[in-house]
Amino acid sequence: MKNTDIKKSKLLLDYLGISIGCMIMALSFNSFFVPSKIAPGGFSGLATVLYHFTGFPIGIVTLILTIPLFSVSIKLLGAKFGLKSFYGTIFFSICIDFIIRTPPLTNDYFLASVFGGILLGIGIGFIFRFGGTTGGTDLLAAILHHYFRGIPVSTWLLILDSIVVLIAGISFRNIEVTLYSILTIYITMRLIDLILEGISYAKAFYIISDYSSQMADKIINELDRGVTTLSGKGMYTKNNKDVLLCVVNRSQVYDLKEMVRSVDPNAFVILADVHEVLGEGFKNIDKK
Missing domain, CATH: 3.30.70.120 (Alpha-Beta Plaits)
Known part of the structure; x- marks a missing residue:
């Protein structure tokens, strides 16, 4: 097989992996987070808060919030990374608003935070593993990691997402939602590390x-x-x-x-x- 064919196959595999990750993320939101008003950080978490107050589609709001970061990511992280991130954001927005329209799977906050966090971590981990992001704070985390190599991407995500959770807690005026959102972020972070680094055996x-x-x-x-x-x-x-x-x-x-x-x-x-x-x-x- 020629090198060009290998590169094309690798690129196709990357976009397939990113697509799967986006669908898993959309499933976590529509089945767990949105019905329970859990904002698991990120621009999509902010979009979830906005959705409950205005009814604006989560995917479209996430896309609008993310667009300014693309020019920065392409300059710092390369055109391929920027293009993959752009694709991830677009496809995630389409999935959450149009494709993965699943009903709520539970009304229990704890179950929603745990299983939603597991799915979200798997989805983001897939996307990172194949060289992309879905924009938002995970794209911002990748940019910050470019400048501060000593701090892992997952740690930057934790910091940024905690800020979003604080905003959500104030908006919903519900301490339980805030606490369960923190639990979700922790579970998500651990799953991301597990997928990117593997199990410590x-x-x-x-x-x-x-x-x-x-x-x-x-x-x-x-x-x-x-x-x-x-x-x-x-x-x-x-x-x-x-x-x-x-x-x-x-x-x-x-x-x-x-x-x-x-x-x-x-x-x-x-x-x-x-x-x-x-x-x-x-x-x-x-x-x-």
């Missing part, structure tokens, strides 16, 4: 010890895990140190902690989540 140990050689031998022979030695230097003591890097399954975390304690009780250990491991002993690197 492994742990990485960084071990600094004066007995690194004995430690490595014990891990290799008794735990049957590979160990990599990194070169480090303590800036306080100015002494060179070996840093052992070892990735284990969750079930082996306790065993490795006990192993480190038995060899060197004074060892310095950093334990970190690992979302994906490719290679021997874990996931096949060729597996798609």
Whole structure:
């Protein structure tokens, strides 16, 4: 297959993924959020508030609020990102106003916030995964992430959406709706991270010890895990140190902690989540 054909297929797949995400998002609004007056952040959340007071269509209002961000996104994030975002906004607006016209699935605030949040997180996660946004605060979050790389997109979404929830709470004068909206945002954020980063199923140990050689031998022979030695230097003591890097399954975390304690009780250990491991002993690197 030629490179041009591969690129076309990839682009088609991206737009398909964005379309699926938009439909899932529209389902979350029409089946859960709008009937319960839950505003799950974003321009669509603002549009939900406006809908209950004026009857203006949510999709059209969301589109109007989002248009000014497109010129900025195209300049900063590239034409492809801007075009995908424009498509996502247009298609989401069409879905929520015309295509996904589902009846309310529950009148319970809690169920609406939980299941609506799950669907919304899956929808936004799909869209982000395929290189787009639906405009609104998720587009604004992507722009802010461009300037502040240290803060994840999901964190920016949490900040921006919290502002929207505050506005909604004041407008509806209902503290329960506000609290359930906050729950929805948290669930949505966790689902976005899950889709973008995957499930944390492994742990990485960084071990600094004066007995690194004995430690490595014990891990290799008794735990049957590979160990990599990194070169480090303590800036306080100015002494060179070996840093052992070892990735284990969750079930082996306790065993490795006990192993480190038995060899060197004074060892310095950093334990970190690992979302994906490719290679021997874990996931096949060729597996798609």
